Amino acid sequence: MKAPTDILLPMTGRFRLRPIRVAEFSFLIFLLVVMGLPLLFLLSGSFNLAAPGKPAVYGFGNWVRAFTDSGTLSALWMSFLLSVVRLIPAMILSVLFAWLIARTDMPGGKFIESICWVAYFVPDFPLVLAWILLLDPNFGFLNTIGKNLPFVDGALFNPYSFWGIVWVHTSTGGIWFKVMLLVPVFRRLGATLEEAARVAGANTTTMLWRITLPVLAPMILAVSVLSFIRGLQSFNTELLLGTPAGLYVYSTKIYDFLHREPRAYGEATALGSVFLFVLAILLFFYWKFLSGNKKFTVVTGQGYSTLRVKLGKWRYVAFASCLLYVIVMMLLPLAFLVLGSFMRRYGFFNIAAPFTVNHWYNMLTDPIFLVALKNSLIIASVTAVGGIMLYSGLAYLLVSRRTKFAPLLESLCWIPHVLPGILLSLSVLWLFLATPLRFFLYGTVWGIAFALILADSPVTTQAFKAGLLQLGGDLEESARVSGAGWLYTYRRILLPLLAPIAAAVGLMNFGSALTSISTPVLLYSHESRPLAILLLEYSFTGELERAAALGLLITLIIGTMMLIGRKFGLKLSGND
């Protein structure tokens, strides 16, 4: 079989300017300018030893200081350990969830999927506090119940520990993000292969292990790489739960350098370079795995069946297990979070008149709120649509296997995933100010959207890439033979097949744009202030209850968009 999308590209004459080369060079120049150049700027800055505002003096001082700072290596080890320990069970559970939702006849799959979507966008900071209310050894709700049991002596749970952090992470980040990305590709897996396996005598487990997982490997691997690096960068949960227990992670060290006075961005960049190194290793193995004669095509023109695996009586057990997981890991702390937004002081039930609607009222009547809401909706919409348009094209180019610079292009689009958010923001700021972009992007909602589109490049590109790898080349071949032009084929064949993935990443980017703080923090102006900056202000000043209310409102907006987007995506794909 030909490489999946070889034939999706328009054929051109020998001496004519080939569109694929034009596209390739356009992407290459764009990515080099917007991602490569800022990275170079940061890396060169990390060798500048001069005090801020003074003429540059170059040397290795920042790097030496960063890596010889006490605790750096142990923090790196702790991050690695936490990331691995979290990743393995979370990936197993995510694949299982995605398979149950998309490939089996488990009832309530769409409901479980919707919960995963909402859960991903619940703000993690108040959610961690909700877990503290549940698990604190001294006053935690579950520990208080536990202490009344006859065979329990002392606290059952302790969130201020290694395993406490792992547990809370499973709730806040956990499987939600992975399920969101995996379900669309599982859903697109045609039943033909599974039916063939069943005819050959394979049972459900063998089929899952030998057929389903291997053909979905590109997405599973991409999600694993994304999650592993995200795990290494994880920060908020460790800050709240790790610091009291003396558990410091690598991101805490970077954070310290970023917020030190005077600033130590050179040291922070030096530490951040470890992520680049880890990414390079992971990408090497990822490419090695995808290269060769492996085929991941699941959608061809030769018949396509989406029949689901029948679980029999186990379908109810599967649903009950998923539901239990969702209730314990999300709905329980979420209930505390909702409650918290209506409490005078979050988690204090023993004060007089503990409940109030003031936080919601104050938030909704804050004159900044409506402006910020409008800005956020514009930014999020532009980010979602822009990301889909840009990265679907890039992914299309990457899977075509006809580009000379595929590894470079792919490496460039991974860069935002390994840069700490504030450094990405700083590099984009530099990009704006050093180029004519500043005249129409700096300080505007469009500039923030532009930066967020850059930040979304790894997830979006990988999702589209995995989706395109599933498409058989014969689809477009048939269309062309039938006389359809490239654009018509794209609209009538490719777009409907990619719609679920586009809807998924579009919504994910929409939600991330609403909640991202570190990317817009250096780029916003008074007129373009988004909701996330307001959230930052509330959290910074200890207005936790108002922050919880705003966080929930953002989740509500995302939930609504999700329902609309899913409907739209499924309608386009014909799966409604």
Place this chain on the structure above:
Amino acid sequence: MNRILVAVLVLVLGGYGAARAQTKASDKEWAAIVEAAKKEGKVVVAGSPDPVMRNDVIPKFTARFGIPIEFIAGRSSQIVSRVETERASGIFSIDLYLAGPDTSANELYNGKMIDPLRPLLVMPEVVDGSKWKSGKVWLADPQEQFVVRAFNSIASLLFVNTDHVKTDEMRHIKDLLNPKWRGKISAEDPTTTGAGANMAARLYSQIGEEFVKNLYIEQKVVPTRERRQMSDWLARGTQPICLNCREDDVRPLVKDGFKILEIFELNGIPGTINGSPWMLTLANKAPHPKAAQVFANWILSKEGLETYAKGYGSATLRADIDESYLNPGNLPKKGVKYFDDTDWKWIVGGRHENREKAWKVLKAK
């Protein structure tokens, strides 16, 4: 006799010089400044995210002068990075900074990012020395031109929950080393820059290395980076002694009936004053110079400073503000010598040096 005459002349001429430097504007001149400021359209102020600024100061200033404030809120390090990058491209977007003492001295002043503010102070009630406890506007930098200090409060030393810690159990700073309080004291993480590290530096400087070691390591002080966590622990009694809780976080708890006591002074350590929450500076090449002048004068006026101080709960340096809203413990007593945590030399040198020494002890554990 001649010497006395010379001394009188010096005093008179000195006073005249000072008066010239901080010239009073007539009503007409002030009106012209305000008019010019209105034409500039806005004033851009950068500072920490701040509910008092957002909820009280901005509405009042805008109502008074009809000039909108664009408030760029963020961490000092982020704002300074942004401003530096802007300036490298020839963009000057900020008019004034309301930044903490560290940022004002070590970043803005040392980085030559600010212009003299003193010549801009012309509002009669601002330049009138009798309105200030210090006899004049306190300009903290060595040239007395750039950095205005508007606050002077006694800083909290610690907070205790008296349901768990009796007042007679906390009389001397070394009472903190009582084994009874092991694991019962919380503090902002002293191993990173911030209030926690500043306190460790101060304790190192005033009491010594051994005390820092005994307190933070032997007493197993529970560190956190989240200020809300500390005040919650204090109220619940989980850690009934809090070294770095903030008065504005604790105030609502006291209102709700929690028995929390703010301790300002203990035997064995001098009381401390500071200039928090901010110092006022003028950005160089301010894009709205007249609007900046109006805001700078207004925020230092009785109305401006009182609005801020009441919301935040700090003692100002103005002599004409009714301070009954304050905890009396916040007000420096006359004749008492305090350790000044916002002293210029301490900020630019001593604190940093002692913080590094304290970190060496704390990170070696």
